[in-house]
Amino acid sequence: MSGELQDTICAIATPVGEGGVGILRISGEKAIEVAAGLVRLRSGRPLDSVRSHVMHHADLLEPAPVREAPTELVQARNRRPAASLAIDEALIVVMRAPRSYTAEDVVEIQCHGGPLILQTLCEALIHRGARLAEPGEFTKRAFLNGRLDLTQAEAVLDTIRAKTVGSLRIAQEQLRGGLSVEIDRMREGLIRLLAHVEAAIDFTEEDLAFIRTQELAADLQKTIEELSRLADSCREGRILREGVTAAIIGRPNVGKSSLLNSLLRTDRAIVTPVPGTTRDVLEEVLNIRGVPVRLFDTAGVHATEDPVEQEGIRRSLTAMELAELLLIVLDGSMPLAQDDHELLARHRDKKRLVVINKTDLPSRIDSSTFTVLEHDDPPCTVVRVSAKTGNGLDDLRDRLRAMMLRADFEPGESVVVTHLRHQTALLRAKEALSSAAGSVAASLSGEFVAVDLRASIDALGEITGAISTDDILDRIFREFCIGK
Numbered sequence: 001m002s003g004e005l006q007d008t009i010c011a012i013a014t015p016v017g018e019g020g021v022g023i024l025r026i027s028g029e030k031a032i033e034v035a036a037g038l039v040r041l042r043s044g045r046p047l048d049s050v051r052s053h054v055m056h057h058a059d060l061l062e063p064a065p066v067r068e069a070p071t072e073l074v075q076a077r078n079r080r081p082a083a084s085l086a087i088d089e090a091l092i093v094v095m096r097a098p099r100s101y102t103a104e105d106v107v108e109i110q111c112h113g114g115p116l117i118l119q120t121l122c123e124a125l126i127h128r129g130a131r132l133a134e135p136g137e138f139t140k141r142a143f144l145n146g147r148l149d150l151t152q153a154e155a156v157l158d159t160i161r162a163k164t165v166g167s168l169r170i171a172q173e174q175l176r177g178g179l180s181v182e183i184d185r186m187r188e189g190l191i192r193l194l195a196h197v198e199a200a201i202d203f204t205e206e207d208l209a210f211i212r213t214q215e216l217a218a219d220l221q222k223t224i225e226e227l228s229r230l231a232d233s234c235r236e237g238r239i240l241r242e243g244v245t246a247a248i249i250g251r252p253n254v255g256k257s258s259l260l261n262s263l264l265r266t267d268r269a270i271v272t273p274v275p276g277t278t279r280d281v282l283e284e285v286l287n288i289r290g291v292p293v294r295l296f297d298t299a300g301v302h303a304t305e306d307p308v309e310q311e312g313i314r315r316s317l318t319a320m321e322l323a324e325l326l327l328i329v330l331d332g333s334m335p336l337a338q339d340d341h342e343l344l345a346r347h348r349d350k351k352r353l354v355v356i357n358k359t360d361l362p363s364r365i366d367s368s369t370f371t372v373l374e375h376d377d378p379p380c381t382v383v384r385v386s387a388k389t390g391n392g393l394d395d396l397r398d399r400l401r402a403m404m405l406r407a408d409f410e411p412g413e414s415v416v417v418t419h420l421r422h423q424t425a426l427l428r429a430k431e432a433l434s435s436a437a438g439s440v441a442a443s444l445s446g447e448f449v450a451v452d453l454r455a456s457i458d459a460l461g462e463i464t465g466a467i468s469t470d471d472i473l474d475r476i477f478r479e480f481c482i483g484k
């Protein structure tokens, strides 16, 4: 057991703030012993004798006096040493190793979700010998103790952070081990190939080597294709997991803020007939046909002397730079202005969706412009909407999805890679195999093939954590919250 696994860790697992229920989690060799000091079971039994995985009703005792950093409750207790109050009642679950999240002894205390109660208990647990867990440390222990592999650990965080049902489905598939099964299958196939190649290095009978060469080339090719397919799925996977950043841009008063509001179905942004109403960049996360979209409403870009508006415009330009996709809004009830033409001529490096707004009013926009836009290089998608009536918004959502995801893509149907870390490892594994295939084709010595096969096997092992370094682990678990 590595050094860090010997500590008993504790944390408040529920979010900061008031809530109906708050949960404290304790994991490690001394979890039961540490918790026992704070708990008096209603059954009268000692905590270390209770059945595992069953809830027990208990009172939580006021912690014993401590010298440093006393909380208010402890201060009160110090003033009244004779009192032995219960500070709350709770449900307690003991989950004995190895049948727990971390595969260690775990105690979970469910009490009322008051910050003072939780903080006091957490301090008392620390006072009794537990250490405050680092972010993600419970999950890291689950990994180090072999309960989860790395892709599953990552999927825990993806599940917590999922913004749409689609991203949740992919995270759950990964948590159940869907990706690991694929990776392990390919990795085991390569290990078998490596064994053959290494055996062939020892036996140099010509006939045998010839048959194996053909088989080997075919096997390598097949795995290269599988690796390619998985690595390519990362485009869709990341869009679903991380979402897409989009900015609504356009001249003042064309209806950008109105569009944001009607897509959100709330009055998020202030809308007035006065140009220059939006002075700051607003950001909202929308679910567009299953894709999380971070949408920025920007101030209309135009020449102005107003310093506040100038700052808003500067921020708008930054948001435009960051966005992968632009919704360029035009006012369909007016002829195009010079500013519109300039906006349309710029930003060709991004995906552009031209939104003709105010279609509830008589059209005064020259429709030949759109034929030009649709044949622009690269072409723009054009939609007509009315932010006021909501007309055309469904079409806008469909077009947005089509700009982001393949038409036939359905989350949860096949294994998808969602992390750049996985994709880079897959591409490294693929490159090593291509190099192995090159050596086979050139009839080079089996040793060359073996070196590349090993590199490929290692790259795949990094994905599941069969091979891991402290550096990789730190990077992954640092993202987690404390208590998970």
Ligand SMILES: Nc1nc2c(ncn2[C@@H]2O[C@H](COP(=O)(O)OP(=O)(O)O)[C@@H](O)[C@H]2O)c(=O)[nH]1
Residues within 6 Å of the ligand: 250, 251, 252, 253, 254, 255, 256, 257, 258, 259, 270, 271, 272, 273, 274, 275, 276, 277, 278, 300, 357, 358, 359, 360, 361, 385, 386, 387, 388, 389
């Ligand atoms: N008739 C009509 N008016 C709209 C529509 N969208 C926005 N407006 C009006 O246009 C004005 C400017 O809207 P706003 O959303 O603040 O524009 P922004 O400056 O581009 O953010 C307001 O008076 C809105 O009520 C629409 O679809 N139809």
Ligand SMILES: [Mg+2]
Residues within 6 Å of the ligand: 256, 257, 258, 269, 270, 277, 278, 298, 299
């Ligand atoms: Mg606005």
